[in-house]
Amino acid sequence: MVKKLQITCFFVLLACSVSAQNLMSYVTVNHDEAYIGQPIQMTVSVYTSTWFTSGVDVGNIQIEGALTVYFRSVSNRKTFSGKAYSGVDFIYNVFPTQEGTITIQPLAIDVESPASGGYKGIKHTIHTKPKTITVKPVPLGYNPNNWLVSSNLTVHEHWSKPPTKVKVGDVLQRTITRSAGGTTGEFIPAVIWDSISGVSIYPKRPGVNTNKTKTYISASRTDAANYLFEKEGQVTLPRIEFVYWNYGNRQFYKKVIDSVTIDVAPNPDLNMLAGIKKQLEAEITAVPEEDKPFLIFGLTVQRFVELLLLCLIALYLLYKLVPWGIRKIKHHNQVYHASEAYAFKQLEQALGQSNAYKTLGRLKVWLIKLNPEIPSMAAFISAYGSDVLQSNFNALESQVSGANSGSFNASTFKSELKQARERYVSQHKKMDAKNTKQNENDAWLNPVSPKSKY
Numbered sequence: 001m002v003k004k005l006q007i008t009c010f011f012v013l014l015a016c017s018v019s020a021q022n023l024m025s026y027v028t029v030n031h032d033e034a035y036i037g038q039p040i041q042m043t044v045s046v047y048t049s050t051w052f053t054s055g056v057d058v059g060n061i062q063i064e065g066a067l068t069v070y071f072r073s074v075s076n077r078k079t080f081s082g083k084a085y086s087g088v089d090f091i092y093n094v095f096p097t098q099e100g101t102i103t104i105q106p107l108a109i110d111v112e113s114p115a116s117g118g119y120k121g122i123k124h125t126i127h128t129k130p131k132t133i134t135v136k137p138v139p140l141g142y143n144p145n146n147w148l149v150s151s152n153l154t155v156h157e158h159w160s161k162p163p164t165k166v167k168v169g170d171v172l173q174r175t176i177t178r179s180a181g182g183t184t185g186e187f188i189p190a191v192i193w194d195s196i197s198g199v200s201i202y203p204k205r206p207g208v209n210t211n212k213t214k215t216y217i218s219a220s221r222t223d224a225a226n227y228l229f230e231k232e233g234q235v236t237l238p239r240i241e242f243v244y245w246n247y248g249n250r251q252f253y254k255k256v257i258d259s260v261t262i263d264v265a266p267n268p269d270l271n272m273l274a275g276i277k278k279q280l281e282a283e284i285t286a287v288p289e290e291d292k293p294f295l296i297f298g299l300t301v302q303r304f305v306e307l308l309l310l311c312l313i314a315l316y317l318l319y320k321l322v323p324w325g326i327r328k329i330k331h332h333n334q335v336y337h338a339s340e341a342y343a344f345k346q347l348e349q350a351l352g353q354s355n356a357y358k359t360l361g362r363l364k365v366w367l368i369k370l371n372p373e374i375p376s377m378a379a380f381i382s383a384y385g386s387d388v389l390q391s392n393f394n395a396l397e398s399q400v401s402g403a404n405s406g407s408f409n410a411s412t413f414k415s416e417l418k419q420a421r422e423r424y425v426s427q428h429k430k431m432d433a434k435n436t437k438q439n440e441n442d443a444w445l446n447p448v449s450p451k452s453k454y
Contacts, residue, residue, distance in 0.1 A: 022049040024080070025109050025126045029094070033134045037149040037187040038247050039217075040094040040133060042068075042104065046126070047078060047087030048113040053121030056088050058109050065102040065135070067095040067184065072214040093217060095184060096135040104131040142252075146189050148244040151182035155242060155255045163260060168232050168267035171276060173204075175224040176257065178242065184219050185210045191223035194238050198231035198264070202280040226280055230273060232266040340369040344421065351410045356399040359410075363396075370424070384423045389416035 023046075030041040046056050061068050071091045078085050096102055107128045112121035138144045160173035176191050185208035193201045207222040229235065237260040245252050296304040336342050343366040350359040367377055374380050381390045395408035 022080075022083070022085070023047070023111065023113060023124055023126050024085070025107070025128050027104055027107070027128045027131045029104075029131060029133060031133070033136060034096055035136050035149050035245060035247075036096050036099060036138065036147065037183060038096065038245075039149075039182050040096070042092040042094045042131075044090040044092070044107065044109075044128065045076075045087060046090075046109055046111060047080070047085040048111070049083060049085055050114050050116055050118075051086055052088075052111055052113050054112040056109065056111055058090050058107060061092065061104075061107065063094060063102060063104055065096060065098045065100070067097060067186065069093045069095070069184065069212065069217060071212070071217075094133070095187065096133065099135045099137040102133050102135060104133070106130050142243060146192060146241070146243060148180060148187060148189060148242070149183060149247055150180040150244045151246060151248050152180065153242065153244045153253070153255055154179045155257065157257050163237075163262045165265070166229055166262055167265040168229055169269070169273055169276065170229050170264075170267075171280070172227045172229075173224055174227060175222060176240070177220060177222045178255075179218065179220040180244070181216070181218045182247065184217065185221055188219055188221040190221075191225075191240065193225055194240075196235060196237060198229065198233065198235055199237075200228040200230060200277065200280075202226040202228070202283065204283070226283075228273075228276060228280060229262075229264045232264050234261060234263055236261045338369075340366065343369040347417075348414060351414050354410060356396055356408075360396060360400050370421070380424075381420065384427070385420040386416055388412060389420055392416065 025044070025046045028043045028045065031038070034040050044058050044061070046058070061070075069092060071093060074089045074091065076087055076089050078087070094104075108125055109128070110123065110125050112123050114121055138147045156177045158175045158177070160175075163172055166172065178188055180188055188208070190206060191203075193203060195201070202225060204224040204226065206224075208219070209221075210217065210219045212218075239259040240257040242255040243252060244255075299307065343362070347359070347362040347366045350362040353359075363377060367374055367380060370380075374383075377393060378390075381393060392408055392413040396413065399408055
């Protein structure tokens with residue numbers, strides 16, 4: 001019962017401390033309904049009954065089905081339920097990109113604010129409620145591909161040369177630039193170039209730009225096309241209409257570029273038409289220089305950096321491992337050249353050269369490497385060799401002393417010596433294993449001084 005009372009008191013105190021410091025956050029929009037591309041002002045408000053001890057960051061707000069553009073933050077003071085609050089309003093523009101319903105998901109905002117009467121900031125996470133907006137489709141009777149929502153629209157047309165004196169084979173570049181307020185470059189539709197008999201049109205890559213200040217956003221789009229006149233006679237370029245809906249006064253407006261009639265004069269040199277067409281087609285299919293990825297030795301920057309890092313790591317490992325490897329190889333060679341195996345190999349080479357002096361010298365070196373406690377070759381042969389090995393050894397010594405050496409057979413001596421060496425190794429392996437086991441049992445109780453058996 002006492003424990004329950006303590007828990008209840010704890011939650012009561014916690015509720016009092018929270019109520020002593022009021023925090024709130026909410027999202028407001030200036031329209032609950034909008035057309036595709038119509039800017040909706042969204043304000044994210046964060047307020048406290050005390051003050052914020054660190055900056056408030058609502059982060060990068062992403063809304064599915066809309067483009068969000070941040071404008072500015074404004075410090076503010078408001079009164080809620082008769083109590084003064086200070087806070088920040090974050091102002092965005094939301095541009096719907098698809099019809100239907102889009103939802104501004106709840107936002108989790110981290111803040112630091114002291115309790116009433118305190119001064120040290122306490123970390124809190126406050127959440128906003130979701131907000132839904134209904135996005136209306138393009139009204140019936142209007143082309144979705146030529147739809148624009150804007151506060152104003154200006155249109156300018158420019159020709160590379162006046163379309164008055166034109167002959168077959170001439171190429172004129174037509175440029176149409178539109179500037180719109182209250183929107184971004186993504187929402188200005190492309191110019192629809194009508195097909196014209198006797199004229200081939202080759203659109204160029206458009207230029208799109210968005211300009212934003214703390215209170216206003218505007219955009220421009222420049223569309224251009226090359227007109228190739230292929231037939232003589234009179235050609236009429238149809239009028240081009242641009243429609244936009246002004247979200248300020250909710251009215252539709254139309255901007256028009258009037259039709260143009262051009263007299264195309266004949267040209268006796270028509271052989272150049274095919275070459276001009278190929279050149280214009282190549283300009284369309286060519287990737288603009290700014291769209292080509294920056295390459296280093298034919299590799300993307302990311303791939304080049306990855307390979308460079310791998311090479312640097314490999315060089316570092318080589319720098320560390322090569323000296324270590326060289327030391328290991330040198331040590332291995334030193335150990336091997338000082339080993340019994342290497343001495344026996346040298347002895348085998350001397351036997352193959354039929355050099356008695358060299359053989360006898362190598363034999364002595366090998367015996368020392370095998371076991372320095374063995375006093376002589378005779379003692380080794382007596383313990384591990386055979387009569388055949390003994391007779392051949394005697395013949396070898398006689399050959400060195402200058403006596404008749406016809407009875408020495410190097411091949412037989414080598415074969416018998418190998419067998420004796422194997423018997424020595426086998427016997428000593430058994431002795432080592434036995435001694436190891438004995439040492440583990442009682443060597444520390446009754447140590448015995450090693451004695452040579454030779």
